[in-house]
Amino acid sequence: MSDCVFCKIIAGEIPSTQVYRDELVTAFRDIKPAAPIHVLIIPNQHFASVNDVTSEDEPLMGHLFTVAKQIAEQEGIAESGYRLIINTGPDGRQEVFHIHMHLLGGQR
Numbered sequence: 001m002s003d004c005v006f007c008k009i010i011a012g013e014i015p016s017t018q019v020y021r022d023e024l025v026t027a028f029r030d031i032k033p034a035a036p037i038h039v040l041i042i043p044n045q046h047f048a049s050v051n052d053v054t055s056e057d058e059p060l061m062g063h064l065f066t067v068a069k070q071i072a073e074q075e076g077i078a079e080s081g082y083r084l085i086i087n088t089g090p091d092g093r094q095e096v097f098h099i100h101m102h103l104l105g106g107q108r
C-alpha cells in the first residue's frame with residue numbers, strides 16, 4: 001500500500017528503530033511511547049485492520065504472538081509482565097490502518 005506509513009517502514013522508506021524482523025513480521029519502537037517499553041509488531045503483508053483477517057491468516061496472526069513473547073524476553077519484561085493491544089476501527093481508537101500489535105511493559 002503506497003500511502004501506508006507502516007508499509008513504508010517495512011520498505012525502509014521511513015526510518016524506525018527496529019527490534020525484530022523476519023519474513024512474516026517486523027517490530028519497531030513506537031514513536032510516541034506510552035510505556036518504558038512500547039513496541040509495535042506488524043505483519044509484513046498489509047491488512048488494514050483485524051476486520052480483514054480470514055481463517056487462512058491464522059498462522060501469520062498466531063506468529064505475532066510468538067514474536068511478541070520473544071521480544072518481551074529480549075526486552076527483559078517477560079517475567080514482570082506486559083500488555084498486548086490491537087486497536088480496531090474508530091471506537092477502538094485505531095489511528096494507523098495497518099494491523100499492529102502494541103507490546104507495552106516496563107511499568108504497571
Ligand code: AMP
Pocket residue numbers: 005014016029030031032033040086087093094095096097
Ligand atoms: P493505533 O492507535 O493503535 O493505530 O496506534 C498507532 C501507533 O502508531 C501510535 O502509538 C503511534 O505513536 C504509532 N506510530 C505512528 N507513526 C509511527 C512511526 N512512524 N513510527 C513508529 N510509531 C508510529
